[in-house]
Amino acid sequence: MNIVLLGPPGAGKGTQAERLSKEYSWPQIATGDIFRAAVSEGTPLGLEAKKYMDSGALVPDEIVEGIVFERLSKDDAKDGFILDGFPRSIHQAKALDEYLSEQGKALDIVLNLQVDAQEILERLTSRWICSMCGKIYNLKVNLPSRLCECGGEFRKRDDDTEETVKKRLEVYAKQTEPLISYYRKKGILVSVDGSASREDVFKQMVELIESQRKHA
Numbered sequence: 429m430n431i432v433l434l435g436p437p438g439a440g441k442g443t444q445a446e447r448l449s450k451e452y453s454w455p456q457i458a459t460g461d462i463f464r465a466a467v468s469e470g471t472p473l474g475l476e477a478k479k480y481m482d483s484g485a486l487v488p489d490e491i492v493e494g495i496v497f498e499r500l501s502k503d504d505a506k507d508g509f510i511l512d513g514f515p516r517s518i519h520q521a522k523a524l525d526e527y528l529s530e531q532g533k534a535l536d537i538v539l540n541l542q543v544d545a546q547e548i549l550e551r552l553t554s555r556w557i558c559s560m561c562g563k564i565y566n567l568k569v570n571l572p573s574r575l576c577e578c579g580g581e582f583r584k585r586d587d588d589t590e591e592t593v594k595k596r597l598e599v600y601a602k603q604t605e606p607l608i609s610y611y612r613k614k615g616i617l618v619s620v621d622g623s624a625s626r627e628d629v630f631k632q633m634v635e636l637i638e639s640q641r642k643h644a
């Protein structure tokens with residue numbers, strides 16, 4: 429199955445994409461993770477992407493699209509993939525459709541995670557990431573004294589400050605939210621209550637994927 433996870437920043441796309449990827453053995457393709465890895469390696473791509481990421485803006489479409497299509501051409505994505513954080517603009521969505529149709533493929537399902545703006549703001553400003561394994565925690569403390577279950581220390585994402593989070597939510601509303609009606613018109617959008625527990629959200633997604641598979 430070729431899947432897109434849609435939803436505002438902090439809706440739980442990364443957490444769920446990782447679980448779905450383990451469940452189904454389809455690769456999780458997370459553009460934010462690709463950029464963060466490039467930033468920490470200090471590559472030219474990382475230096476360029478950082479300019480946009482730090483301000484909460486989107487990295488230009490041509491850059492993101494090239495990276496995603498190259499990743500999708502890899503062997504492990506031939507039987508299915510889970511896109512997490514892409515597309516984020518109508519331009520990217522159209523480019524993805526075009527790329528897939530050239531390969532004789534199409535998206536099967538777009539899972540739209542719905543969480544209200546206030547909850548998103550709270551989640552993102554209380555989000556901590558393990559510096560070793562990358563596991564995401566929501567901890568409402570300034571600096572957690574405990575360590576991750578793997579022994580790693582917690583750190584904040586550079587763009588999880590209140591100011592940048594607000595900007596990211598504005599960017600989401602303006603550039604990404606129109607994708608909801610874009611995919612609804614195509615008949616492949618299904619909405620999931622993202623404010624439920626991680627376990628319940630996962631179960632809802634598996635049910636939706638299974639029912640889509642039966643009808644495919």
Ligand code: AMP
Pocket residue numbers: 437459460461463480481482484485486487488489492512513514515516520587596
């Ligand atoms: P994320 O980890 O998905 O929240 O992404 C972090 C940041 O990476 C975003 O705020 C953007 O600056 C950049 N980014 C990730 N995915 C995309 C995309 N599809 N298009 C443009 N910028 C992106």
